[in-house]
Amino acid sequence: MDDKILILAHTEPDGSLGKAALDVIETSRALGGSLAVGLVGEKVQPPRGVPSVYVVEGPEFAQSRYASDAAAAEALCRATGATLVLAPGTSRWTRALPGVAQRLNGRVDSHVVTLDSSGRATRWFYRQRIEAVLTRCERPWFLLLDAGLPYQPRDGEPRVERVSVTLPPLRTRVTGLVAQKSEQQTIRPDADLLLVAGAGWTKKQKDGQTHVEEAGKLILGFLAATRASLGSSKSLVDLSVEGQSVLPFLSHLNQVGQTGATPRHPKGLATCCHGEEPHVVGWRFIQERRAVNLDPNCGWARGKADVLYVADAFEVVAKLNALLHA
Numbered sequence: 001m002d003d004k005i006l007i008l009a010h011t012e013p014d015g016s017l018g019k020a021a022l023d024v025i026e027t028s029r030a031l032g033g034s035l036a037v038g039l040v041g042e043k044v045q046p047p048r049g050v051p052s053v054y055v056v057e058g059p060e061f062a063q064s065r066y067a068s069d070a071a072a073a074e075a076l077c078r079a080t081g082a083t084l085v086l087a088p089g090t091s092r093w094t095r096a097l098p099g100v101a102q103r104l105n106g107r108v109d110s111h112v113v114t115l116d117s118s119g120r121a122t123r124w125f126y127r128q129r130i131e132a133v134l135t136r137c138e139r140p141w142f143l144l145l146d147a148g149l150p151y152q153p154r155d156g157e158p159r160v161e162r163v164s165v166t167l168p169p170l171r172t173r174v175t176g177l178v179a180q181k182s183e184q185q186t187i188r189p190d191a192d193l194l195l196v197a198g199a200g201w202t203k204k205q206k207d208g209q210t211h212v213e214e215a216g217k218l219i220l221g222f223l224a225a226t227r228a229s230l231g232s233s234k235s236l237v238d239l240s241v242e243g244q245s246v247l248p249f250l251s252h253l254n255q256v257g258q259t260g261a262t263p264r265h266p267k268g269l270a271t272c273c274h275g276e277e278p279h280v281v282g283w284r285f286i287q288e289r290r291a292v293n294l295d296p297n298c299g300w301a302r303g304k305a306d307v308l309y310v311a312d313a314f315e316v317v318a319k320l321n322a323l324l325h326a
């Protein structure tokens with residue numbers, strides 16, 4: 001690839017890079033061509049193992065703001081002369097980079113999942129049912145990546161260059177953040193494990209009764225002990241529409257599958273879920289798959305899971321929680 005490649009990343013509060021940014025750096029190493037990293041943040045810790053780093057640093061760039069983020073990205077692109085700009089598909093860059101592409105007379109594509117050395121990008125359309133291969137002649141070309149290769153640290157100090165930015169009058173002031181408590185959060189994109197709950201958690205159990213409250217305590221206990229992310233099948237989140245008892249902490253944002261999310265956790269554990277194809281299609285980026293189900297002929301047993309435990313999910317998760325807390 002003959003393009004001059006720039007990886008754009010915003011830093012964490014301590015100046016380090018998040019997992020999404022590091023994965024994009026790793027993805028870019030396989031592309032060849034001239035490579036530089038552009039960092040934006042209040043404090044910046046340049047990563048090792050890259051040839052050159054361009055830094056926009058200061059308190060004005062601590063928080064996400066369109067005016068300051070777009071000005072910083074534009075300055076970095078002009079300073080490096082980049083023709084191909086890669087950035088993690090965070091909410092911060094997804095908001096700012098389309099405007100930067102317009103200023104530089106470039107083009108932008110989002111939700112890119114792979115990029116090869118010949119300059120072809122792939123992404124999904126229509127709820128992950130259609131895979132498209134994209135190429136563009138226009139430059140600069142901005143690509144927002146949804147996923148990348150796991151980052152492998154390298155040795156070597158980069159050459160660091162500071163880039164000055166002339167900011168326009170800032171009309172937005174960040175006064176603070178309001179967010180869920182960490183223990184209430186069930187969707188964790190950076191978690192190593194995805195736990196998927198199926199509709200079986202709310203069905204009648206072997207005693208002929210439903211145990212929704214117990215199911216909720218078991219699942220939340222597992223999440224608290226493992227810091228896993230929680231997914232769900234469509235049938236479970238749809239039960240609320242039918243007036244049935246549901247797990248109160250689940251919503252359609254947890255749904256995994258053809259009409260839901262396509263998570264990218266290294267490992268996945270499905271519980272009380274039959275493994276039908278519309279759901280399993282959302283697992284295609286999960287490398288190691290295990291499932292717990294009482295039905296030995298469920299979809300997971302037909303080559304869709306690496307390991308199937310034919311067991312009661314209530315008993316399995318209760319035992320896991322006991323071991324994790326021991």
